[in-house]
Amino acid sequence: MHEASIALSVLEIAVDSCRKAGYNRIESIRLKIGRASGIMIDALLFAFNAVKADTIAAEASVIIDEIAVSGLCSSCDKDFVTEEKYVLCCPECSSASFNIKTGRELEIIDMEVF
């Protein structure tokens, strides 16, 4: 629901990192987004296209690596990966005590600049 403010943060971080590296045009930005991050990718891309206008990222495309939700169950001690956005209980043994390992990422990985 707050994809617009996330898009603005992405833009700020990207523009800043580009300038710091001594370049002034961004060609593409690669993001890592976990499926349990609460972010709707379509809405994020839409918002990014709106905020990038008139900046050094105006031509930039966004590439997204979607990360599945995974965890380790404390009851049966098994690792799991799921297609679901949220894990309510361990898919193996149904226990509610587990630790999420991946799926909540919201990161900028790298960018192509020139």
Added chain:
Amino acid sequence: MKVEVVTRILEANERIAAENRRLFDKATVYVINLMSGPGAGKTSLLERTIKELNGKIKTAVIEGDIAGTSDAERIGSLGVPVIQINTGGACHLDANMINEVLESLPLKETDLLFVENIGNLVCPAEFNIGEDMKAMVLSITEGDDKPLKYPLMFQESSALILNKIDLLPYTNASVEKIRKDAMSLNPSLKIFEVSCKTGKGIAEWAEWLTEKVKS
């Protein structure tokens, strides 16, 4: 040319949340981030709780709403320091919005600061503001399917205040189902059944809060 960035997109928020945390620790204020869907009874709970704690614990309130000042007026009439934040559309409070108003609050004279977040069962749970504890209100009239439909807030909260329990006879909601589903999401969740209309359950909740603040 490739540039490595590897930055968490919410890093700026985390940084400011840590700065808030430092200010709260310095003034020894316990901070509760109070969340719920719209109309679940956050402001009503604050009114009841503040009256119950009256004299024993010094409270202050930050009111978050998309627009309007009516909640701050309700709290202000109890004689408690209160600041209204209007987000103008944003669906949650973030650490920076809190940071900007802290100067206007008498933190040194405050034991317990309540932050009433924007009415929304989703986004507020994703942004830390530097709080000691997240707590949420669910009103019985919202239905007993909410824990499994909006799991994150139930997972992030330390306390669930199940409000409007006076209306239970008029709904088909099951308190047992809410308890069971919420506990399956978060086994350490502390659940209080209250009515801000009749005052039922408020004393237990206030007592538990007092222990948290004093410890």
